Amino acid sequence: GDSVTQMEGPVTLSEEAFLTINCTYTATGYPSLFWYVQYPGEGLQLLLKATKADDKGSNKGFEATYRKETTSFHLEKGSVQVSDSAVYFCALTANTPLVFGKGTRLSVIA
């Protein structure tokens, strides 16, 4: 079945550091790919999405590019802030309910 694998956390970075969170997927067909973010004590919020190969999703300084050849959707940000501390989930849907990765906890220290 469809699956998402993302890098294990936690990830701890200093403010203004570069962030990469790796995500790879296995799916039949042509899935849509998402990154969701969960701040402490809250539900998940959509961060960005891409619906076809080579699409780049972006929001709040975060970016991810849909790479069909490597089945990847890595999340990047050039300069993280303390307010970016959260859990990040990669997810996909291929005409199925959303399938999530296990999440990566990011802590940014001042």
Add this chain to the structure above:
Amino acid sequence: NAGVTQTPKFQVLKTGQSMTLQCAQDMNHEYMSWYRQDPGMGLRLIHYSVGAGITDQGEVPNGYNVSRSTTEDFPLRLLSAAPSQTSVYFCASSKGQFGGQPQHFGDGTRLSIL
């Protein structure tokens, strides 16, 4: 905008008790779903619905029942609570069934079974 509203936010039950977790959305979304979130496990789909009167099982449906009598509401019932059901439960809704439609999540219900 209320979005997706879950009640209660916290609940403690004893083994064997039953309860219903409520979920309501005011966006006229056809698709609704329930997930549970456990440490190191991500979110796992319990049940979902593609419209009023239609429900289907997800990855971990055992011990849970759902019904969808209206577009707005999608309650999750625990018939006989077990400690293994201690978790954080999230309800979500989206406009379309699947595909590129983003899902909107509630703030969660934190459930402890003693």
